[in-house]
Amino acid sequence: MSLFDEQEQEIKTLKKQLSEKETEIERLENSRKDLEARYTNLKMARTISLYDKDIKDTKQRLSNLVREVDKCIALLNG
Numbered sequence: 001m002s003l004f005d006e007q008e009q010e011i012k013t014l015k016k017q018l019s020e021k022e023t024e025i026e027r028l029e030n031s032r033k034d035l036e037a038r039y040t041n042l043k044m045a046r047t048i049s050l051y052d053k054d055i056k057d058t059k060q061r062l063s064n065l066v067r068e069v070d071k072c073i074a075l076l077n078g
Helices: 003-047 052-077
Strands: none
Touching: 003 052
16 A cells, blocks of 8 residues: 555655646747747847947847857756
């Protein structure tokens, strides 16, 4: 009986962990989609930009977004 209770508790724990991971994946996926939209907007701004300063700022913002996307991917793979 004790073994059954232990197994049952482990199953509950694993189900809870799975649910938490699924929630985290959904949150990260939403974040990724938001970052992709922002990236698209930045690409458009760069295309429209006429000044070197704007291009440099856009490249910096894009680099920051890429780093954030990489972090999200790392969390999804972790």
